Amino acid sequence: MGNIEEVIVVGGGIGGLAAAYGIGKLGKKVTVIEQAPAFGEVGAGLQLGPNGLRALDALGVLDEVYQHAVFPRRHVFMDALSGKELSSVQFGEAxxxxxxxxxxxxxxxxxxxxxxxxxxxxxxxxFLTNHRLESVEEFDDYVELRCENGATLKGKLVIGADGIRSVVRQKLINRNSKPVPARYVAYRFTVPMSEMTINIDWDEKLTWIGPGIHLVQYPVRHKSVINQVAVFESQNYNEENDDWGTIDELYDMFKDCCPTVKESIKFAERGFVSKLHDINPLEKWSTKRVTLLGDSAHAMLQYLAQGACQALEDTVCLVEKLKEHEADLAKALDEYQKERIPRASQVQRGARMWGKIKHAKEDHARLLRDTIMLNRTPDDYTYLEWLYKDRKLASV
Structure with a gap:
């Protein structure tokens, strides 16, 4: 039958590595397979709210993360057209x-x-690099993975952390769970602080919102670099091809913005472009020996900054269940999905809704949104409690 691995994690991104580390701390032998030639992350900035930090604390790596972090004083919501402040969330002690x-x-x-x-x-x-998963098949006593490079691996437990286009999900869990296009495009780009000529307080994180557009800005790497993400709804969306969401369309969509925003997006051509997708909430994540984690389970739009946070929540919950039901793997995976699916699905739906609110086009919708935002206080966290509240994660 060949060697059977104890645990195989498919995907070496943030969720996959977090899962490998958490399960590895239980004493189990873990193999992480990654399709790329080296382990690394594509992208630039990342936001982590209290729920994500709580999970990192449970994993025991929070102090190391803090050494690389920037702690904004506020999250400020700005009107992208007028340049006026609409609302803010005060961070800090409260x-x-x-x-x-x-x-x-x-x-x-x-x-x-x-x-x-x-x-x-x-x-x-x-760790095994250059291992792109091609097929996955589950048997009574093990799961067999075949990779494009000809390698075959067998594992008692397989965790699909292989992203929005997960092979594990589509081959074994849900064959119809294809990515859902949002018709929005994101240009992600970083700019050295020395090149930023706009007058902005970089102790703050800013989100500029407008009809069908938004721009996010915040510093990373000890405030030496500004991370920016410009997002817009493509008017040229075509499901038949990928020839839409061009840089010219970006500039056209942002043409009525205030000078600060227009000055900021002039660097957009430096970055990389992604067409935004999520997946519909799933009713099932697990079989007897296979489960999903992170984007493979609940890929979501980025409007609540919860992609990584939810993957970290997944990790802590999965490790807890594996520890609690060590002698019954199927029960552990079932308990994991029962706890996590409602929560992750709620965040997926919330991200879609917040995107609609942020990008409101109709005058009455914008007026209602802006009135609510202008009349809340910076230390009113009512709208955030469902997302950030303590879910009593155990240390793993």
Whole structure:
């Protein structure tokens, strides 16, 4: 039958490495397979709210993460057209007292590096690169994975952390769970602080919102670099091809914005472009020996900054269930999905809704949104409690 691995994690991103580390700390032997030639993260900035930090604390890596983090003073919502402030969320002492943890921004690769180094300190975790998964088949006693490079691996437990286009999900869990196009495009780009000529307080995180558009700005890497994400609804969306969402369309969509926004997006051509997708909430994540984690289970739009946070929540919950039901893997995976599916699905739906609110086009919708935002106080965390409240995660 060949060697059967104890645990195989498919995907070496943030969720995959977090899972490998958490399960590795239980003493189990873990193999992480990654399709790329090296472990790394694509992208730039990443936001982590209290729920994500709570999970990192449970994993035991929070102090290391903090060494790379920037702690914004406020999250400020600005009108992209007029340039006026609409609302803000005050971080700091009151925020931490309410939720137990702060709010941070960090370079995505810095978080990934912390998790990779933590994994490398455990001698029961091994890594295989250039292993693109081709097929997965579950048997009574093991799961067989075949890779495009000809390798075949067998595992007692397989965790699909292989992203929105997950092979594990589509081959074994839900064959109809294809990515859902949002018709929006994101240009992600970083700019050295020395090149930013606009007059902005970089102790704050800013979100500029307008009809069918928004721009996010915040500093990373000890405020030496500004991370920016410009998002717009493409008027040229075509499901038949990928020839839409061009840089010219971006500039056209942002043409009526205030000078600060227009000056900021002039760097957009430096970055990389992604067509935004999520997946519909799933009713099932697990079989007897296979489960999903992170984007493979609940890929979501980025409007609540919860993609990484939810993957980290997944990790802590999965590790807890594996520890609690050590002798019954199927029960552990079933308990994991029962606890996580309602929560992750709620966040998926919330992200879609917040995108609609943020990008409101009709005058009456914008007036209602802006009136609510203008009349709330910076320390009113009512709308955030469902997202950030303590879910009593155990240390793993």
């Amino acid at each position: 925020f931490e007292k309410t939720f137990g943890y702060p709010y941070i921004v960090i370079h995505r690769s810095d978080l990934h590096s912390v998790l990779l180094k933590a994994c490398e300190k455990l001698n029961n975790i091994r």
